[in-house]
Amino acid sequence: MSGEKDRLAKAILLEHFGPIVQKVAGGLLERGRSTLVVLVRRLELSAKQVRECLFILIQHNMVTYAESAEGSRMVVYYQININAILLRDRFPLYMKAVRQKCGEESQRMFTEILRHGRANYPLLAANAQGPGMTRDQIADVFKALLDARVVVECRPQDSVTAEDQLMSEEAAEVARRGGLPLTATEMTKLRRELALKRDQYDDGVETGSKRKVVLDLEEITNKKVAVNEDPEQDPDKYYRANFAKLHVFLRNEAIARLAERRMNASAGEVVRKLLSASEHKMRDCGTEAKSEPVSQIMLSSILDPNIPLPVDGRPPGFSGTLDYLESLMQDDLKLVTKESEGGGGQFSVNLKQAAIELKARMMESVVQEKFGDAARRIWRILLLMQKLNETQVNKFALVPLKTARHCLYAMHNAGLAFIQDVPKTLDHSAARTFFLWYVSIPKSTTQLAQSAYHALANLKRRRATEIEARALLIEKMSRTDIIEGDAQLSESEAAAVENLNRVVDQLVGSEIRMAEMLMVLEEF
Amino acid sequence: MSKRASKQAQAALTTEEQTLLAIVKAHPKGVDIEDIKIQLDGWNDNDILTHMNQLSSKQYVDFMTLGKTGKLAFKARSAEEASKTGGMKDEERVIYRLVKEAKNSGIWIKQLKDRSGLHTQLANTVIKNLEKKNIIKWVKPVKTPHKKVYMLFELDPSTELTGGAWYTDNEMDMDFIEQLSTQVYKYIVMKSFPQKVKDAIYPPSHSAYPSASDIHKFISKSGLTTVPLGVPDVQALLDRLYYDGKVTRILKTGARGGDPDRMDTDFDDDEDEDEFDDDFRDGGERVRDLDKGDVWMYKAVKGSALEERNAWTEVPCGRCPVREFCKEGGPVNPSNCRYFKDWLAAS
């Protein structure tokens, strides 16, 4: 797994930051936590180069550092976060999500933040300056990003390696309690307390200005800018994109679209609004198993009035909300559940189940496309009934045994179906063993993700190759006389340019879709 | 002819034998020696056995063992059968008896030979003879088509052997199944969505979705097929559609006391299970519940919930046969691979 991930990460870094940063990051990826000295020695780059690269990587939230005392010296260790690199491929998706949530202008500002990794308000405002944008409008655009929490303030801790942060917090706590080594149970308890504290702290940060822990240095700056009408515009405050929150938005939208495909646009709207009611409280995709319950009456009031909820046989003016909610509950996907009876029924979206459904449907579609109807049926049978042998599969699926067997092995090779052997005798002889087939979403998720990393890296590689092959042409295109129209490309060159553009577009399009698939598999 | 033959044969019996035969005939399931003694005053075991042997050799009576006790008992042969086997040689009779015992499940030729105790060659000729006389026949079971299985000529092979309605000449008739399930699906679609308003749904309490027996009726009336189908066959077809993800099933409200709310809570039960696998277990149980009767209504699924395009199978690597060998810098690699070339050229 890590091999394919590393390869993809390096390809992304090369694309976004060039070969030297890629080299430094590569060194960190291969070696793990390292000091500057080690990196310089290994990479055969100058200390200055390495330091600058590290600076860029920290600026873009991919590398964190930790100071640790070794004897009398302080040694700084750098560590790279591979997921922070991999998600860079999904920038277009995040930008789209921001546009939907906060509007076009905000998206432009958000893009600026992505470009800089971290940015302060003056920088963003300067970039947003354009005809017809007043200062207040710019502030609003920025406020929208903060309110949606797709952008959050950077904290000094963000650059410190999480593991080291944990260790030092723990050490400090232990020292405070007298410095005696703690027992395992005490340690777990302590860790839990610390985790709780951190959570609360995070909450504070995310809501913007209210912070429970304030570092000395910042306290001073805070006082200094108190005169400033808006603390968020403080030039000493830097902001970064909050991908966890963006994943929440993207996931919720994916769930709504699932309902839409399953039933109709009205059902999609019902699920969308059911989710949006508590969306602001969801910090990432893993925490909540269900969305917060919303009453049917409350839900009716926030639904888009332009989307009707048609139900057969109901009188005109009848609210179809309850019918839609109950139909969604009745559906096999089980996206919606009823939590209680109050307020005409309290409903929530089963987030955990929905995430599984999203992955399962993706796999089902892979099975369908690759192996056809019979295989898809067999895959679904295994999903429903768990472990079955060949003949059972063939009976349920109503396909010839030969076809069933063929499908099963094909899916097995693709990591979409698995065999469990149950030996009848102690010697595990194959002749006296039952072979049971099953599918497993978690297992296939890993397999499919692995293949997708491979494919995505291939797509990138191919794109680079296509562009390299036309290096001369591209060079010619960027000549000033061509740009200024003094000279022209020959007909065949023009055709080649067009072809290259088409090929690159096709590759980039597939890359984004592949990256989206990886997001569903890895983040939802 | 058989009547005359049986009269002749009957005539050849002694009075004692006739008395004895009458008693045996009165017990179509077989009778043991004790029971016979009760009905025949003054006969001892020996008398009965001697006459019984005579009857047996004249093809009127078969010996058998009774139930678990393994007691010796006797059973009369029908007149027709007596005439059929009457002219047989001993070895033919052995084979005949084994084939007959196997009923419509048939007996595998190898077992037939082994159990008959006859020499292979002899057994082969005997079997051929009986086949020629249209007394026995062979069929190929669907599950093990290489095994010849013998049964009496007049019997219809069991569904176990033929595979049932879905098999034609020992092959699963895929065209037939596909066509029929398409028709059934169309019928369900028709019943699943309101016609009047576009994109409307039926309220959740709607209960006019078809059940397995409704669909069975529909097929029988429609004349879609001349193959006689039972409700279980239709059920298998519906299950297939369900596994296809084309239809879903809804518990008939009547089957659970008609309270839709109750149904909701039933479904809720399994929502809280933490284990991922468990989320699907109840699906499996619902499938097994099926035998309990006509409790499900079938409703077409509007969308399969699949994306129209799939990022993975769309790109060459998703369909690549040499993916395992593909490495940057290796002989198969993304820079020179022809799958990419074709793909990029194609669109």
Ligand code: SF4
């Ligand atoms: S050979 Fe080509 S299509 Fe196959 S995996 Fe490699 S890059 Fe993809």
